[in-house]
Amino acid sequence: MTELLTAAQMQAIEKAAIDSGDVTGLELMERAGQGVVEAIFEEWPELVDPAGGPAPQTPRGISEQKKRRAVVLCGPGNNGGDGFVVARLMKERGWEVEVFLYGDPSKLPPDARVNYERWCGGGGNVVHFASFNPWASHADVFMDAVFGTGLSRLVEKDIAKKLGEAAVIERFVAIDIPSGLCADSGKNLIDRDVETGASFASPASHLTVTFQYQKHGHRIGVCATSCGVVRTVDIGLDHKQAMRLLGRPYDPVSRRRADFSAIVSLFDNRTLLRGFSTLESYLDKAWSGKNGNKFTHGHALILSGGPGKTGAARLAARGALRIGAGLVTLGVPPSAQMEVASQITSLMLRRVEGGEGLAELLSDERLNALCLGPGLGMDRARDLVPVALQHTRATVLDADALSGFADAPDELFGMLHETCVLTPHGGEFARLFPDISEKLNAVPTKGPAYSKVDATREAAKRAGCVVLFKGPDTVIANPDGRCSVNSAHYERAAPWLATAGSGDVLAGFITGLLARGFDPMQAAETGAWLHVECARHFGPGLIAEDLPEQLPAVFRELGI
């Protein structure tokens, strides 16, 4: 698993390492700067030659070697300190380096101050940030070391404007995080124009080099789409000690003692594969035919809406079946029976007129996972959801099953149980959790700002079940505090997943995994991860129907 930290957690780890005497702040800063330089040359190997190739011929016909040039923008804290290290190391490599400083050198924190003095002592020049003109500056690489994890308030307009303009410059490298973005929420903390309320362009970079752990902001909010490529460089902090400090034991065997609320994880390939060491037992049974049969692989029931509205439930049902539920039944109102029957083959169909009909169907204990919401209709949702929840089966509530309770969210919360999964998009989330949504969408005035991670955790606690808050930065939270981010960014970007009906398929994936016996958190995480993998496997041009059909190939690639 890959841990995502808050700025405060990162600062605590660094402080503990320094206090223990294992390392000094200066050593950490040196390693950070070194890591940035190495990352730059890995990203752009053509820059390794400091001469930068022959310059154009002079009028006298003499060709002179042109030096590579870097501009480093340093700020008033330790992020600026990293910038001074990078400036020195680039100069040692034969580069011409120009440094601009925002802030008063005499007020730099101690380690940054030492590196400022080393830079000046080596003949380096420092110009005030006010003189930085992004349009007049020429460089092979621009380095943004203005603010890092210590950004605590809104960035002033004049700096913001220059950073925004600099963002369009070629090879712009953010040290730790693009300055002006909040490391915890990924939100833009740039001052607003007083007259229009509009923010200046959000900072962005082509390469972001962060240290040891990515922060939440690298994976959520606007920051996750503003970092270009993110490289995480090791600065030698001890992982076991760090996890112990933050309350999560390193050894998964002792998980009982873990403070799940401490660390957010990035749900990634490593997590999934580790998950699959248990999941394999399910999946193995399914496809090797050793032990199981279709009845031992779970039976999912997907409730459909009326005529002309059945597509969403059919998409979910197909997803549930492909992901491994042994049997999937669509519960349709009699008026839609012909429509659905003419469209399905391996799916089964039962008539479910209203609450009574559903209760009767659910007397069959083998129906172990339910999905309500896609195309269900508000009235039918109000009728069926209470009955479904009374039967305490693993249940996914999506779309209309959430919006149907917009005027009485507490009524819904009162009925939910711990094997439910709610899968709202932003609009549905706002209907069920209006106060939380308001906090999330408020324009921040200071850092760290309230984040999608905070919001999803608060919602899960209130609902008493798993909440999966959709988007390119899907956040999944359990009421016990466990939380992960399924990030469709960087190498996993799949913007074409934002297509009609793809959320219905996700609801089906999760329902299918619940039918297979996954616990709600694991079903939500695994379903969301596979959903993005399917989108990536298909590529642009994807429509929702294509998603379930990618699963066999995705499973094959995973070695399942």
Ligand SMILES: NC(=O)C1=CN([C@@H]2O[C@H](COP(=O)(O)OP(=O)(O)OC[C@H]3O[C@@H](n4cnc5c(N)ncnc54)[C@H](OP(=O)(O)O)[C@@H]3O)[C@@H](O)[C@H]2O)[C@@H](O)CC1
């Ligand atoms: N600790 C370590 O060992 C290591 C840390 N490392 C590096 O340190 C970085 C964190 O350093 P940091 O904590 O000093 O914070 P940083 O981001 O430089 O900014 C703080 C300064 O900015 C100021 N300020 C804040 N907001 C402002 C605003 N809107 N407008 C104007 N000013 C504003 C703030 O002022 P104050 O709030 O104190 O008044 C303070 O002066 C981290 O990102 C990483 O790069 C690495 O070297 C690895 C080892």
Ligand SMILES: Nc1ncnc2c1ncn2[C@@H]1O[C@H](COP(=O)(O)OP(=O)(O)O)[C@@H](O)[C@H]1O
């Ligand atoms: N830019 C994006 N990149 C990757 N995935 C996205 C993006 N935007 C939305 N998604 C995903 O697409 C799905 C859309 O679901 P939803 O909003 O419920 O749509 P629908 O109701 O049409 O099915 C969600 O799983 C969401 O996480």
Ligand SMILES: [K+]
């Ligand atoms: K920065």
